[in-house]
Amino acid sequence: MPARREQLNRDRVLAAAVALADAEGVDAVSMRGLAQRLGVVPMALYKHVANKDELLDGMIDAVVGEIEPPVSEVDWRTTVRRRILSARTVLLRHPWARRAMESKTTPTPIVLAYMDSTIGMFLAGGLSVDLVHHVMHALGSRVFGFTQELYETTPAAEVPPEVARFMAAQFPNIVAVATSRPHDPGSVVGPGCDDQFEFEFTLDLFLDGVERLHRNDWHS
Amino acid sequence: MPARREQLNRDRVLAAAVALADAEGVDAVSMRGLAQRLGVVPMALYKHVANKDELLDGMIDAVVGEIEPPVSEVDWRTTVRRRILSARTVLLRHPWARRAMESKTTPTPIVLAYMDSTIGMFLAGGLSVDLVHHVMHALGSRVFGFTQELYETTPAAEVPPEVARFMAAQFPNIVAVATSRPHDPGSVVGPGCDDQFEFEFTLDLFLDGVERLHRNDWHS
DNA sequence: ACCTGAACACCGTTCAAGT
């Protein structure tokens, strides 16, 4: 019997799942939909992943694997900052990964290895174990390059005028703050918020605080 | 014909949905499951909520409505701190609400009003509109009293010894940091992390940073 | 006009039948 053009295996299944999620969103990645994309019957996937949950784990591992390995020979702050910004660029390539990670409750070995390596950066910088404990809690999902912005900020230009009037009357503070254009009025990002700026602003605010605690020999 | 013991209306539907989510988790709140709980046919719910999405919005509004109104006559930092800690106690009463809010992409008027009021606290304290813009981005979901802790921290006591040995070998940094007990070795919270302590630690680290920027007349 | 049962188009997964 003629062999299939390319034999199905776990990596092919995961790569196809990531590609499908990139192209059509994570909702398109159903066992049935993915099977169709691969030209196989749905049940064929269960030979390579135990269930849907393990499929998602594998997809997340693939994304985390794209994050750059740590650079050495620089101070802890620079090392951590680079790693987190690298994670961010990876997550921007796979927008579905944020929600996928949020939906999981236990980490895979690959995710644990990533976190272990990040913790190592702080410890190598001389921060106390207790301080790093709090720092990791405070970092939260930011280690993976994303923050929890609950709602998309719609560019002001796209809001119909009658809605804008209603908003200004009902929520004057939101409108005042949302229409402020702090960093660059004619910036390349155009209308709306410069998410990259906001991400780095918060990251630096956070790293400032940690550095200050560390310099003051903070413990317990 | 005999009237039902209690006439069904929107508030009864929402209250039952919140109670069901509190008791059995948000997954138990399906249109079918909720209808059964109320002793009505599934389609009867569609008279009071347009669809599942609007049901979730109503449940979230009910939760946000439980957050204490702002106290006045104190400085902005105290006002904001109290509000956020109040939001946190509400969210702890309704553990499902965090994920429910994460799943939404557009805020309801009640959520907008809450955010407007929070922004007003910063502005009333004299912070510049530009600074408050960044601060709201940096706060993210923390305004609602939760942070994005991706994975639950399992109490060390519950980890089987062979798993503990494996972890120590594979992820020494995680183990070192996870087994540190920074704030109180014999605390009331017992094994695991004191989430309340970590939440306040991060919140105060954040407020420290904001206060410093504000005192330095930070703008743009 | 109002209410609702059956149906539709999905989903992840089980399992027995076919090769």
Place this chain on the structure above:
DNA sequence: ACCTGAACACCGTTCAAGT
């Protein structure tokens, strides 16, 4: 022994039929 089609137990929602 391996593969897979049909089936199961769900889901949100549509819609036509019944009162």
